Each structure stands twice: as C-alpha cells, then as structure tokens.
Amino acid sequence: MYNQTMLQLRLLFAEVTRTYFIEVEREYRLKYEWATKPKYLVKLMSKAKELKEEGKSLLYEGKFPKPFLEIPRRYWGSGKPVIHGVIEIRQASLPILFRDEQPVTTLIVSPRGGGKTVTLTSISVYAVDRGYTVINFSIDPESKLY
Amino acid sequence: MLESHPAYKLLTEFYRIKPKPVKVKSIRWSKDIYPKVESDIDYDLNSMDWEQLWSGVTSEPGIVMFRYHAGIAGVLVEAIRAFMNWRRKNKEKRVLVVIDEVQEVAGSRIFANEKEKYYLMGVIEEFIRHARGLGLPLVYSTQRPYSISPILRAEATYIMMGAFKEEQDRKALLKLLPRHPDLRVIENLLTHHMITMHKDYKWMILYDSVKEEFTVVKAIPPPCMIEQAGKSPYKILEQHGKIVEHSPKRLLQKQVDQVTTEKKIIKVIETCSQTE
Numbered sequence: 001m002y003n004q005t006m007l008q009l010r011l012l013f014a015e016v017t018r019t020y021f022i023e024v025e026r027e028y029r030l031k032y033e034w035a036t037k038p039k040y041l042v043k044l045m046s047k048a049k050e051l052k053e054e055g056k057s058l059l060y061e062g063k064f065p066k067p068f069l070e071i072p073r074r075y076w077g078s079g080k081p082v083i084h085g086v087i088e089i090r091q092a093s094l095p096i097l098f099r100d101e102q103p104v105t106t107l108i109v110s111p112r113g114g115g116k117t118v119t120l121t122s123i124s125v126y127a128v129d130r131g132y133t134v135i136n137f138s139i140d141p142e143s144k145l146y
Numbered sequence: 147m148l149e150s151h152p153a154y155k156l157l158t159e160f161y162r163i164k165p166k167p168v169k170v171k172s173i174r175w176s177k178d179i180y181p182k183v184e185s186d187i188d189y190d191l192n193s194m195d196w197e198q199l200w201s202g203v204t205s206e207p208g209i210v211m212f213r214y215h216a217g218i219a220g221v222l223v224e225a226i227r228a229f230m231n232w233r234r235k236n237k238e239k240r241v242l243v244v245i246d247e248v249q250e251v252a253g254s255r256i257f258a259n260e261k262e263k264y265y266l267m268g269v270i271e272e273f274i275r276h277a278r279g280l281g282l283p284l285v286y287s288t289q290r291p292y293s294i295s296p297i298l299r300a301e302a303t304y305i306m307m308g309a310f311k312e313e314q315d316r317k318a319l320l321k322l323l324p325r326h327p328d329l330r331v332i333e334n335l336l337t338h339h340m341i342t343m344h345k346d347y348k349w350m351i352l353y354d355s356v357k358e359e360f361t362v363v364k365a366i367p368p369p370c371m372i373e374q375a376g377k378s379p380y381k382i383l384e385q386h387g388k389i390v391e392h393s394p395k396r397l398l399q400k401q402v403d404q405v406t407t408e409k410k411i412i413k414v415i416e417t418c419s420q421t422e
Contacts, residue, residue: 068363079334081341097283108287110308114342116287119365127242133204137212138246
C-alpha cells in the first residue's frame with residue numbers, strides 16, 4: 001500500500017505561468033504529483049531556467065510566508081489518507097501568533113521523528129521574520145549523555 | 147515532501163525564499179562552566195541580574211536557545227520566574243516562547259530529586275497558565291501523549307497531533323480531544339501512522355479549539371532547513387546565525403567588575419573630598 005515507488009513525490013506546478021505565480025503570491029498554492037513521472041520535473045526545471053534567464057521577479061521576497069500548508073479535507077476526510085493522484089495544498093490561513101488580539105497557545109504532540117522540531121523551527125522563523133524574539137527552552141543535547 | 151529533491155531547491159528559487167541569517171543566541175549552563183551545579187541544585191543566583199539578561203537577549207529579533215540539563219532545575223525555576231516578572235513590565239516586546247519536549251522539562255528522568263521535579267513542573271504549569279495574561283504566544287511540544295497534564299491541554303488554542311504507532315498512545319491522544327462529529331474520522335486517520343512518520347507526508351492533525359474544527363496541516367521547513375535537509379534544525383540555525391554565548395559566569399564577572407569600578411570611583415571621590 002505504502003509502496004516506496006508510489007510515494008516517491010515529485011513536485012509539480014500544473015500551471016507554470018506567470019499569472020499563476022502572481023496568484024500564488026497570496027495563496028501559496030502548490031501542487032504535487034504523487035507518482036514517478038519525471039516529465040513534470042523536466043517541465044519544472046526548464047521553466048525555472050527560462051524564467052531565471054528572463055530575469056523575472058517572481059514572488060515574495062524576504063519574509064517566510066506561513067509555517068504551515070493546509071491539506072484540503074477531500075484528501076483525508078474519509079479517514080484514510082490519499083495515496084495516489086495529484087493533491088493540491090494551500091497555505092494555511094490560521095493565525096499563528098495572535099488571534100483576536102489574544103496570544104495563541106499551541107500544543108504539539110507527535111512521535112519521535114514526526115516533525116515536532118521542524119514545526120517549532122518553522123513557527124520560530126516565521127516569528128523572527130516578523131520582528132519577534134523567540135525564547136526556546138530546550139534540553140541540552142549533551143546532557144542526555146549523562 | 148522530499149526536501150533533498152533537486153526540485154525542492156528550485157521551489158525556493160521560485161519563491162525566492164532565500165536563506166537569510168537567523169540570529170541565534172545560546173544560553174547554556176554546562177558542566178564545565180559551573181562544576182558545582184551538578185551537586186548543588188540550589189545554587190545561589192541572587193547576584194545574577196535576570197532582568198538585565200532578558201532585556202539584553204530580547205533587544206533584537208532572533209532565537210534565544212535556553213539550554214539546560216540535569217541538576218540545574220533551580221536555575222530554570224529562577225529563569226522562568228524572572229522571565230515572568232520581566233514580561234509583566236515589558237508587555238510591548240515581541241516575544242514568542244517555545245518549550246521543546248515540555249514533559250521532559252517539567253518532570254522526567256533527568257531530575258533525580260522528586261521534590262525538585264514537582265516544583266519545576268508547578269512553575270512550568272504556572273507559566274503556561276499565565277502566558278495569555280502576559281500577552282505571550284506560546285508553543286510547547288511533547289512526544290508522550292499519556293503524560294500530558296490537563297493544564298497543558300486546557301490552555302492550548304491549537305492541538306497539533308501526529309499519528310502514533312502504538313494503540314495505547316493513540317487512545318491517550320484521543321482522550322485529549324473533546325466530543326466532536328469528526329472524531330471517528332480522526333480516529334481512523336490516526337491509525338495510519340505513516341501520515342506522520344513517512345517523509346513524503348509529515349502531516350499533522352490540527353484541532354482548533356476556538357472554531358472547534360479539525361484540519362490537516364504540514365509544516366513548511368524554514369528556508370535554511372531546505373538548504374540542508376536531514377541535519378539538526380538547531381544546528382542549521384546556529385550555522386546561519388551568530389552564536390553568542392551568555393554564560394552566567396561571564397555575566398556575574400561583568401557585574402563584579404562593575405561593582406568594583408563603582409567602589410573605586412567612590413573611593414577616589416571620598417579621598418578627593420577629604421583632601422579638600
């Protein structure tokens with residue numbers, strides 16, 4: 001079911017046009033092809049090269065847009081995650097640091113290697129880009145040796 | 147998502163999310179700096195100016211790593227209390243607090259002394275309870291769903307969950323959630339532990355306690371991590387930033403120097419006035 005080949009992800013921009021990128025500036029929409037189709041990769045690479053040669057300014061610069069991408073409900077709503085086909089992911093519209101002028105408290109519960117630290121780092125970098133100082137209390141990795 | 151994939155690097159070029167320096171300061175109490183700390187938990191830090199420390203490290207945007215280890219629970223209690231006091235006076239400062247492995251911090255094998263462990267747990271819970279009042283956005287993580295205290299659960303605006311392989315963990319996780327029409331779906335989804343563990347998924351189920359709804363999200367690794375996939379995030383952040391070591395010994399020395407110079411000045415003034 002979770003075949004390695006099936007899950008080998010290839011990035012795909014279905015609409016590799018400038019209009020799309022301008023639209024993406026707000027939406028941060030990505031498309032992924034969940035199959036081994038190198039043609040998409042070739043398409044993407046050639047388009048990237050083309051745009052670079054043209055010297056076109058594409059998107060956003062500077063700030064890290066959002067720490068999360070949202071997976072639409074249709075890909076998991078049945079209780080079983082989608083394992084093939086194309087899925088569309090968009091930028092999560094959740095307020096990250098403040099919500100209705102109240103600070104947001106987030107609890108992350110995940111097994112080891114489940115992306116906890118990556119999520120924390122994403123939120124941290126998002127905050128730093130918005131002028132925040134992040135105070136990270138964590139155990140000294142060296143201390144685990146004692 | 148394959149971060150190591152060449153196309154992913156291209157994505158960064160598309161979006162122009164260039165890795166830019168993230169300043170990382172590190173406050174580390176190591177065995178070498180304070181050899182006594184290991185044996186003497188109640189280390190006297192009265193002479194330590196915590197307010198000065200917190201004001202200093204929050205003067206500019208960046209990540210301040212506060213690292214601690216076994217035997218310095220007392221220092222941590224002091225640091226958190228001082229931070230809360232400092233925050234009450236400086237609510238306008240943009241500060242985000244992150245506690246990685248909160249259960250490990252609040253009470254675990256690293257503290258030999260049970261009394262100390264519960265004391266520290268109480269302080270951390272107090273801190274989490276007061277975070278909203280202090281105007282502090284807070285993020286805390288754990289990998290043990292069965293040991294989450296009700297306070298940690300109750301204060302959370304968002305609960306982000308990964309799918310656990312063990313049924314015992316999944317049950318504990320479901321206990322954290324309120325009654326909801328989607329609970330059955332989430333229960334089924336949690337049995338597919340691959341959604342969390344497989345590098346191509348890395349999904350997390352997010353419960354929004356304000357809107358009372360579930361969503362599935364995936365963290366976007368920050369640009370500096372995209373560049374160096376597979377490495378420890380903190381190490382990458384350190385590589386990309388300027389590391390400033392703030393050791394208590396150095397800070398105390400600074401204070402001592404300041405006091406001695408002040409005393410010297412006073413002496414000079416006194417001698418001058420006497421001669422006059």
